[in-house]
Amino acid sequence: MTATLVFLALLMGAVVWWLVRQTINVKPWVASAPSGAQQGVGLVAPQKMALGVLLAVITSLFALFISAYSIRMELSDWRPLPEPDLLWLNTAILFVGSLGLQWAWRGAARQQWPAIRVGLVVGGGCALAFMAGQLLVWQDLAASGYLIASNPANAFFYVLTGLHVLHLLGGLVVLARTSGHAWSGALAKARLGVELCAVYWHFLFVVWLILFGLMLST
């Protein structure tokens, strides 16, 4: 459970630090006229904050899987499976998708529609290509006899890659909606959507790197 505990310790540390800063030396019993606008509003869009919270939840999910992986790995029946070379190509494709959305984000900040649209297409296309690639990897492995139930290492491989792809699918829904805004020319909405997608794509790329690294090293 070390991975999970480290993650949670960091997260809880951040939460407690933030709360202490918000609450220390405050005298709640003193009445005063409110100043400024609504509390907390104006710093970040609610959607961005929601994404931040969601990423914490997803990190918790993968950290727990990694903890389970490292505990289960210690047992004697663990037989590592070979990582097909195709996985390297898939990693590169996912990286390009992330770059594409970064490009779109930059374009959105400068209000350049072509950059936004091209970036969204690259991001979405690469995500689809990555998923197809992962499917091929599964077929390869299954064809060479590495079935999900034959060894826990295989089972973890299929579950972790599958879960990662499912998260990417969820991202594609938001990406599709954002593309709708991008082509209809709703700048504010497209801009927010692009930013959310870019952050989410970067996050899933990092998650993939960690999962891939874990599977390569064990």
Place this chain on the structure above:
Amino acid sequence: MAQVAHDAVTDADLRPFEVAEEPLYHPKTFIGKYIWSQDAKVIAIQYAITAIGIGLVALVLSILMRLQLGFPESFSLIDPANYLQFVTMHGMIMVIYLLTALFLGGFGNYLIPLQIGARDMVFPYANMLSFWFYLAAVLILVASFFVPGGPTGAGWTLYPPQAVIGGTPGTGAGIILMLISLCVFIIGFTMGGLNYAVTVLQARTRGMTLMRMPLTVWGIFMATVLALLAFPALFVSCIMMILDRLIGTSFFMPAMMSMGEQTAYDGGSPILFQHLFWFFGHPEVYIVALPAFGIVSDVLATHARKNIFGYRMMVWAIVAIGALSFIVWAHHMYVSGMNPYFGFFFATTTLIIAVPTAIKVYNWVLTLWRGNIQLTVPMLFSIGFIFTFINGGLTGLFLGNVTVDLPLSDTYFVVAHFHMVMAVSPVLVVFGAIYHWYPKITGRMFDETLGKIHFWITFLGSYAIYYPMHYLGFEGVPRRYYAYGETAFMSESAQDLNMAISIAAIVVALAQLIFIYNIIKSLFSGEKAGHNPWNATTLEWQTPHTPPRHGNFDEDELPSVYRWAYDYGVPGAKEDFIPQNVPSEEMAAARVSGEARAQGDGKADR
């Protein structure tokens, strides 16, 4: 042209929301208002009715168990397999589908927007989806009663291998439906939880600083954070167990013989499941307890007409309990076999968590001290909560120690402990909270006498049920047994005690009918309550309409907050309470002159 216009959007236009706030969705039809509703208050009531409905099923299951235990061999309908199924479903429903859903989905939805001065949750659509996922989870769970083999009987902890392997009731479709139902619940909760957390952080009205939030909101907020981070552990273990059960992976399932045959499983780790389960399971205790802590603080302050003692300490205690709750999980596993040093570590953290909890208890008692105590029905339930919580908490100190836990593990002492601390205590708060906010939710007053009868039977009855169980535990009577027969260690009177407990349980269960009757009857014939019958300070009592309409507050302006939620009995004030949105006289004077000046400036400009 349109292109140019869009490109001309500047940064200034994107502030403060970056994207213009969507106007509130105003449904026209009955279905839009009450079925596919996006109003947090309606969603809250949907959550509450569903949760209480399924909770009543769990209550009936517990009565069936008590009938078997109190009067063995009298009911041929209940066989050992049924009994285990009742135990399992009773526990799972009460902890997750009733308490978690009711506190977060029910009270969270109703109270967060109203108490922080928001019109609604920030993502109403996701909020609506959250309820429908929850309803689907409940229906899947209920469906498992009707499949061949019935629901799972693995105990609410669903430990493998016995949850999956033949011989346990409900290893057919029952366990699969249970696991799927949990996954659906978690997905639904995550949508709701994102909403609760972001709403508290982002949608507070002018002047509602974090340290002016009522403790109810603090409790629900911290519980939401815990749930968002802890439920993934249950999700992970459910997915892996579904795979073990359905396609024969060996995440948790060791090589074993079943019914005289070697199973296909090999090398899995049941202990891994226990770690994952309790990594969720212990924070779950506080997911239920923290909202109860918050609500009870507000109810006590309101009905004792006194500010809550040590508000800042209460907030920090909530945060500390939340953070600590993640590093105590293995105290549920002392008998599973672990390194003694681990046991020492987890015993220590478990005892440390008693410190912030004790701070809260002292502060509640000190809030009552020299308060102007009004023994209303919500207040009775809140005081009852303090009693039961201290009782349950103290036995927790026993069980948190490894050496004391070993002989008491899996006996009725444990059953008594967790029912006192996380069943009776939060349920008393649920009742207190329902009575407290009933006038706001319905606009009518409940029947006070019936409420008091309900309280006394429930409170004293709970003691009649659970106090003797401690004694049974000391005798070593094991939990989850269908029947005991002749044993060497149980005294003969243990059976009489079991019978007495069963009779008390039936009486308490029947008393809940008084509550339901009261709630339904008062809906039609209760006195009009007025907008603030308890003279409370928090914003939900200051709404222009009772019950609050869609949008909660005045259509043009959200309330501004000038003070914390606990200005009761302020020296020199005209009344014994000052609502949060009422400025002091100097502030009001300053505001009036400021507005006059602003108007004057406006005229000069023209």
